[in-house]
Amino acid sequence: MVRTERVIQQFMELVKIDSETQYEREIANYLLRFFKKSGLTVLEDNTAKHTNHEAGNILAHYPGNTKKESIYFTCHMDTVTPGKAIKPRIQNGFICSDGTTILGADDKAGIAAIMEAIQLLNEKQMEHGDIYFLITSGEESGLVGSRYFNEKSLPVKYGYALDSDGEVGQIITKAPSQVKLYATIYGKAAHAGVSPEKGISAISLTAKAITNMPLGRIDEETTANIGSFEGKGPTNVVCEQVLLIAEARSLSKDKLDKQVKAMTKALETTAESMGGNVDIKTEVMYPSYCFNEEDQVVKTAIRAVRNMGIEPATATSGGGSDANHLSGKGIPTINLAIGYENIHTTSERISTDQLVKIPELIIEIVKEVESI
Incomplete structure (x- = not known):
């Protein structure tokens, strides 16, 4: 289902948009246009007044066509430094920068996957419940976007952050x-x-x-x-x-x-x-979060990974992500590995094979969501 070249080109376009943490206005405007053009209801919240960032969090709603549980996916729009004038290139099956900047796969690989999944949902006939997409600002500045996010605007049963290293199929069930x-x-x-x-x-x-x-x-x-x-x-x-x-x-x-x-x-x-x-x-x-294989958020992810022909692996992270804040706000959320490597360095890279698997995982999770 996934269109390989479309995902790669979308990712390459995203990383060329400067969005060092605090300076997210350009990428936020780009995403607002995309969500509106794709037919989703979208809004930007007012958290920028608390975070002093250029943009707030973006929340988009893809309405369901059947009675299934509502879920969401989240990733962040900002990057670390040096992240200006990124020049991506493909080398030996990996996308990397020219070595003078980061690449920005953390977390534009997640954004590219969400954009591809939305296009697939628009093109294919499949049953799904309400799906929300939360793109946060200020994740790299101490998770400030998700810290100030109003969870009442996200009426879902559970969700997934697309923001961990490791190969697609690894499920982060615990984080400190x-x-x-x-x-x-x-x-x-x-x-x-x-x-x-x-x-x-x-x-x-x-x-x-x-x-x-x-x-x-x-x-x-x-x-x-x-x-x-x-x-x-x-x-x-x-x-x-x-x-x-x-x-x-x-x-x-x-x-x-x-x-x-x-x-x-x-x-x-x-x-x-x-x-x-x-x-x-x-x-x-x-706050920390801790889930096990009996929790619905984990069970759904495990089934989805197996549908891809991959043996799922649960893991514990030593770092924090937006999943920590959102779980702490009462929305069960776990982090999923999306294949990027050497993040926060000028050696950052992601393989094209891993990049293509992320939207496939999103679609498989959507398929595995239980009916109400």
């Missing part, structure tokens, strides 16, 4: 929550040559606190990492302030709370022992 930790560490300034003993180095304090933190792979469900810490000043002054940014992730809320507490305690106790102070703020970036 993330908490960001922001700390300001205060020491005491003093002349570094005349009277260093009168000072308290915020840099030394921070370094010692970090060595007391459990970091890296904590267990099979939990990780933690220091992103950066920075203390500025001349070498002849004992540094009196450091800014630290860190994160923790876990599939388990209890384990996540424990990890954040351990990192906080390391900072507080070290500051106390050295005579400094610390101000710590934490923020939950997104």
Whole structure:
């Protein structure tokens, strides 16, 4: 059913549209035109006023022609940097950039697949319920589009994010929550040559606190990492302030709370022992999700993958996606692998074989949705 050349050309056209995160206006306008031309009801929400991005989320509705459960598919319109003036090319069966930019398969491979699936639905006679397509903005800026998305505008039973690496057929049934930790560490300034003993180095304090933190792979469900810490000043002054940014992730809320507490305690106790102070703020970036093969959202995907002649594989992700926020808002959502590789680098690529399989998977999922 899938028209190989059409999918490839559509993808190549999409990646040429600049859409680095925050600057999504051009790609948003392109998608609004496509959805309207294809006969779907489409709107752009008002989340841009909360996210400070050029565009909000786009929600399109493809009305059903029979009584089947309503479902949705989602992917994001923004890319990471460097993503301007992308020049895609096909080399040895893979689509890649010229090496000076990313490719943008994350997540324009998902968008191209949705566009092909809509064209197939328009061309073929098949029974389906209501289908919604949610294209988010700001995914690469901390999932902000889905964070502010109003789930009441999406009247569906469950859905799928098209936004994971791995070969088509892999189903991400679990993904962790993330908490960001922001700390300001205060020491005491003093002349570094005349009277260093009168000072308290915020840099030394921070370094010692970090060595007391459990970091890296904590267990099979939990990780933690220091992103950066920075203390500025001349070498002849004992540094009196450091800014630290860190994160923790876990599939388990209890384990996540424990990890954040351990990192906080390391900072507080070290500051106390050295005579400094610390101000710590934490923020939950997104919730976790966890489904099993008995959940309808997973069962439908497994049947669809098998219809393609592929043996499905369930997996756990260490990262977050829009599926985290949308599941957290009460809409069961899992992430599906769509075949892109080396994302967020100038070596990013996707094979043409994988690209063509994504719209096929969408159509097979639509077929497998149960009747009401």
